[in-house]
Amino acid sequence: MSRTGSLYIEKESIFHDLDGSIKFIMLIAWTSFIFMFMDARIFSFMILVGFGMLKIAQIKYKNIRPLLLFVIAFTIFNSIFLIIITPEYGSKLAASSTDLIPLYGNHSLTLETLFFALTLSLKYLAILPITLLFVLTTHPSRFASSLNRIGVSYKIAYAVSIALRYIPDVKDEMETIIQAQEARGIPFRKGDASIVTRVKNYGTILLPLLTSSLNRIEIVSNAMDLRGFGRYKKRTWYNQKNINKIDILFLILCIAGVLIGFLIRNNVFSGFWYPFGI
Numbered sequence: 001m002s003r004t005g006s007l008y009i010e011k012e013s014i015f016h017d018l019d020g021s022i023k024f025i026m027l028i029a030w031t032s033f034i035f036m037f038m039d040a041r042i043f044s045f046m047i048l049v050g051f052g053m054l055k056i057a058q059i060k061y062k063n064i065r066p067l068l069l070f071v072i073a074f075t076i077f078n079s080i081f082l083i084i085i086t087p088e089y090g091s092k093l094a095a096s097s098t099d100l101i102p103l104y105g106n107h108s109l110t111l112e113t114l115f116f117a118l119t120l121s122l123k124y125l126a127i128l129p130i131t132l133l134f135v136l137t138t139h140p141s142r143f144a145s146s147l148n149r150i151g152v153s154y155k156i157a158y159a160v161s162i163a164l165r166y167i168p169d170v171k172d173e174m175e176t177i178i179q180a181q182e183a184r185g186i187p188f189r190k191g192d193a194s195i196v197t198r199v200k201n202y203g204t205i206l207l208p209l210l211t212s213s214l215n216r217i218e219i220v221s222n223a224m225d226l227r228g229f230g231r232y233k234k235r236t237w238y239n240q241k242n243i244n245k246i247d248i249l250f251l252i253l254c255i256a257g258v259l260i261g262f263l264i265r266n267n268v269f270s271g272f273w274y275p276f277g278i
Contacts, residue, residue, distance in 0.1 A: 007168055009136045015057040019247045020143030021150050022254075023134050029254035030130040033261040034123060038093075039273040040115075043122035050129025057137050064132050075124050079117035083109060090116030094274035115274060140164040145237035154235050162220065166213075173212050177205045 010016075015023070034046060054064070082089070084103075090113030091097040098111035144161035148154045178188050186201050187193035193201070224230075 011058045013057045015137045021146035022247045027134045036265045039269045040119045043126040046126040075121035093272040141239035145240040
């Protein structure tokens with residue numbers, strides 16, 4: 001966590017210097033491009049490009065490790081759930097069927113569904129780098145001011161800024177609650193209890209975490225009311241960055257990327273790509 005109280009990591013890179021609204025447009029354009037396809041080749045390429053951008057932004061592995069592990073765990077769980085619920089769905093998309101493992105009833109896990117689950121996992125992973133790039137290189141106050149400059153109400157922009165600032169605070173509060181519960185003898189660590197017990201114990205921290213978050217919201221709301229927030233139609237910003245040529249260049253690249261995506265999808269990589277089909 002940086003001294004701004006957010007997930008923002010202060011570095012010197014081209015992505016840190018970009019205007020917050022431009023990075024938000026990059027996030028939308030990147031996500032839109034990804035969702036146009038169901039092709040593992042494109043997703044693999046975008047993952048490499050995305051982590052290359054994180055490298056340029058000087059974001060270290062230790063900074064993204066928790067989120068990376070969470071997304072990987074989520075994709076594995078999602079893939080298992082997909083295979084159990086629709087073990088032959090990939091066969092319908094690929095128009096072929098290669099049985100691997102017999103399951104319940106007359107259903108079998110097919111190679112096509114396994115490859116579809118892999119493709120879907122790559123799709124989720126392809127969105128992760130640009131999301132991390134946006135969150136870790138965007139100063140909350142500068143982002144709020146840039147949103148306000150492009151026409152977003154400053155009240156909404158300020159709410160977004162506060163949300164970005166309080167993500168690490170909620171994480172720290174959760175760790176504090178867990179430590180307090182452990183002091184009372186409730187196990188949360190591996191080896192202290194079974195995984196079922198530990199998952200159940202994690203559920204016990206939700207209520208105090210929610211209560212703590214609501215208290216924080218009330219404190220911030222009262223402080224803003226005392227300072228007359230929302231009285232005027234416009235406001236000035238201390239952290240504000242002017243649009244420059246680099247910002248315009250990235251905006252053009254985003255628009256061009258989405259347009260190229262449409263062309264590629266309609267003419268080259270349409271539908272689900274399955275390399276082992278006839």
